[in-house]
Amino acid sequence: MRLQFILSEIGIGLRRNLSMTVSVILVTFVSLTFVGSAALLQMQIGKMKDDWYDKVEVSVFLCPSNSSAKTCAGGEVTAEQKADIQAALDAPEVKPYVQKIYFESKEQAFKAFQRQFKGQFWASAATVDDMNSSFRIKLTDPEKYAVVAEVVQGRQGVEAVEDQRRLFDRLFLVLDRATLLAGGLAAVMLVAAVLLITTTIRLSALSRRRETGIMRLVGASTMFIQLPFMLEGAIAATIGSLLAVGGLWLGVEYLVTDWLGTSVGWIPYVTTADVMTVAPFLVAAAIVLAAISSLVTLSRYTKV
Amino acid sequence: MIRFENVTKVYARGARPALDRVSLDVERGEFVFLVGSSGSGKSTFLRLVLREERASAGRVFVAGKELGSLSSWKVPQLRRQIGAVFQDFRLLPNKTVFENVAFALQVIGKPRHHIYTTVPDVLEMVGLAGKEKRRPHELSGGEQQRVAIARAFVNRPPILLCDEPTGNLDPTTSLGIMRLLDRINRTGTTVVMATHDDEIVDQMRKRVVELSTGSMVRDQSRGVYGSDR
Structure with a gap:
């Protein structure tokens, strides 16, 4: 009821x-x-x-032979500069933020480039020397990009530091x-x-x-x-x-x-x-x- | 059944009290007329019993409970022990006679079979058998008041309050209503009726309580309307 x-x-x-x-x-x-x-x-x-964010990395592009960047005045990056940069990234104050670093040589970059842009007319015109060699850095915490960027930015032999996250x-x-x-x-x-x-x-x-x-x-x-x-x-x-x-x-x-x-x-x-x-x-x-x-x-x- | 102890009711601060130190005892099964001119406090008295208002001072007892200390969620339980009838009937125009009476049971959660056995009984008692399907506007004033009384009494409350129940009715019809209230009173129900109707009061010869500007000026058993007669 x-x-x-x-x-x-x-x-x-x-x-x-x-x-x-x-x-x-x-x-x-x-x-x-x-x-x-x-x-x-x-x-x-x-x-x-x-x-x-799982896929993106911080790329430290090293100087190629024909760069106009100020830090590349000495021409292509030398083995000495490269070791210097590597040491900076391995330093204890940066270490905890870095999960993995690997080096991509010009030849590897060229291969990747050719694979990615296969069949494009301008890809065939590129040479190995047009490529940058680079350090690819995977961060433990992608938000801590600035800490890592700071230690390499402006060093001799570094053309540019790029956080791929910025793109998004x-x-x-x-x-x-x-x-x-x-x-x-x-x-x-x-x-x-x-x-x-x-x-x-x-x-x-x-x-x-x-x-x-x-x-x-x-x-x-x-x-x-x-x-x-x-x-x-x-x-x-x-x-x-x-x-x-x-x-x-x-x-x-x-x-x-x-x-x-x-x-x-x-x-x-x-x-x-x-x-x-x-x-x-x-x-x-x-x-x-x-x-x-x-x-x-x-x-x-x-x-x- | 109803006891007032030095009850005062002031509506607005500083105004003349609507009831002024009224003490009164109504026994179980009594029939009491509450008389007095308009504004004498009759309605306030009834509202205090229903706990629509709280006393400003003094204590009101109804059915063994002190209303001043009664918490508001217990008020519905109190009101189930009181039937109330008004001058303006207060029926629901879009419901039939049966539905109007049944409404009082529905809203306190009575089961359907209880409603279907009780309502015809009470309609028979008030003399409306056969008019269950009518709507209020199809009935005479006297019949409408009978519906209202049926609704007030269907739950067999021990107390019935009537606020000028014959105020809108002609003398003959009023007499019929009074017979009905008398019958209800004989079942053991305490009836308190506020009225202006001197003929009825004089005829019935019941206890009369007279209020004047909020004070109780007379309490007479088997009394008449006017104190000077």
Whole structure:
């Protein structure tokens, strides 16, 4: 009896305020879509970092014979300079940051170059002497690039130090900004959602004042009186959050996996599985929002 | 059943008290008329019993409980022991007679079979058998008040409070309502009725408590409406 009664009360409430209910659903839908997008963007960044940071290294390019760099004034790097640089990288203050160092000779670089650009007309014009020999350094912690760069930068015989991670920084910056944008919009929409849920519950409570008045009079418990209103808000918000999950799922499936995934294939993309990881949090967020708004409203409008 | 000990109720700070040091004892099974002009404190008295208000001073006991120290989550339990009837009936217009009465049981979580056996009984008792499917606007004022009484009494509360239940009804209809309240009183229910209706009070010859600007000025068993008669 209880459950059935509460359910029918909820049904009446939702239908009576249909337009308000729909607007609550839509606002939670949009706001949580933004929240979810922000989360997915961060997951995307995480995936790229995981995938790429394992591969990237710091390259210390040594002077070739025809370099215009100041530190290469003496022409091609000498064995002495090379030993010097090697010693600097082996020094105890740098050692803990370095996982592995290997030397790539001009010949090796040339071979790799030829392999990578096989069939290009300008590749055949390159000679071994156009190549740099280099130290390739794998860092224990890629964030500590500066420590390693400092000891070799500007030394005689070093043409340039390059952190391959730098190449990605710009991309990550763009993605981070996008996350902030989505997060900001989400925050604004969430405020709107809370206000709207509050108003909806208030309207609902006011339109049923006669009922709640009688309920109080005949001794219905506070919980029993307030539950239908709370559930009304929670149900509307939950539907909104499910729509948001559905929207994100479709977006990832068709935009990312089917479109981006086939046209730009070398990037590890977020998948619908990631959407499902985010989903419970979105639904929980919707329920918490609704609960907070109803507690605030109901304590004022259906006092015993 | 109901005991007031030096109860004072002040609504706004500095205002004249709505009730001023009222002491009163209503025994189980009594029928008490609460009379007095508008603003004399009758409604405040009933609201204090229902614990819709708290006394500013003094103590109120209802069904063995001191209401001042009753925590708010126990208030619903208290109200289940009190039926209340009002001048304006307070029925739900979109529910049938049956549903209106059943509502009182539904919202305190009574099982369905209990509702389906109790509600017809009480409707029969108040004389509305056969009108279960009507809506309030299809009924006369007297019948609507009978629905309200059925709703107040369906849970068999030991106390029934009536706030001018005949205020909107003509004398003949009022008499029918009074017969009904008398019958309910005979089942052992304590009835407290606030009223302006002198004819009824004079006819019934029950205990009369008169309030005047918040003070109790008369408490008379088998009394009449006007103190000068």
